[in-house]
């Protein structure tokens with residue numbers, strides 16, 4: 479099937495649809511035109527159909543190795559950055575991401591055998607049965623294999639700055655879905671390239687692990703900061719562009735509070751994180767179960783910080799850590 483033509487969503491802002499071999503089946507790469515040059519925000523995954531779609535889109539928009547100067551990655555998930563290396567090899571463009579994202583990759587990749595061992599201990603400490611730990615480790619290995627060789631050229635630091643490539647675009651640190659996730663914003667034109675921070679149809683996955691202990695607190699805080707930004711057009715990585723940022727933020731925040739209440743209701747007796755994950759997300763294959771556990775841990779960390787639950791038992795102890803609901807303050 480030939481790739482769809484790029485869609486101009488605003489003057490000089492083009493959406494290139496890049497296919498994914500897994501749900502949600504498609505990711506957007508954004509080509510920003512600015513006078514002589516182009517900036518690419520996200521690249522898609524590295525598969526032959528994705529390469530074809532990105533190349534075809536770039537050709538139709540008149541992008542050449544000489545005009546493509548910068549690649550900005552919203553975050554280091556495989557569906558967004560996978561083609562960054564090949565695009566750099568083709569064009570010589572400089573690839574940037576936030577330094578928090580790069581630090582996460584380094585922590586996850588360097589010294590992997592020891593990290594892998596600690597990950598297995600963490601799973602056991604959260605109540606994953608010995609027979610299931612190898613499945614979750616295998617899922618972690620598959621994620622790890624995607625990160626091994628990645629090195630950006632430039633790092634973004636701080637909370638906000640001018641986008642490399644200029645044109646009045648800025649980047650904003652919007653952590654939660656990933657700790658160094660950035661959104662791309664044009665204050666005068668009121669356009670927000672939201673990455674995976676705010677999606678129209680699905681609630682972005684927010685997962686905790688040993689590298690990111692409390693992502694939900696960060697996510698809710700960054701959503702609150704973004705909510706009232708002057709924005710008229712939101713460009714998400716998955717799904718169609720939309721207009722009402724505040725309404726969508728409110729929906730996502732409500733979803734997380736409902737999930738918190740669901741977990742609190744299940745904690746009528748002490749339970750491990752894994753037990754809770756299976757109750758909230760039943761019948762999942764191993765890859766998805768890893769995400770379910772991480773999502774559950776994100777909620778538990780948030781509730782623990784809010785003094786709504788307490789954790790009993792130490793991490794790494796022989797008996798898994800169990801969570802209990804706190805009595806509501808009078």
Ligand SMILES: [Zn+2]
Pocket residue numbers: 553555655674
């Ligand atoms: Zn993502």
Ligand SMILES: [Zn+2]
Pocket residue numbers: 505555557558674715716
């Ligand atoms: Zn994504």
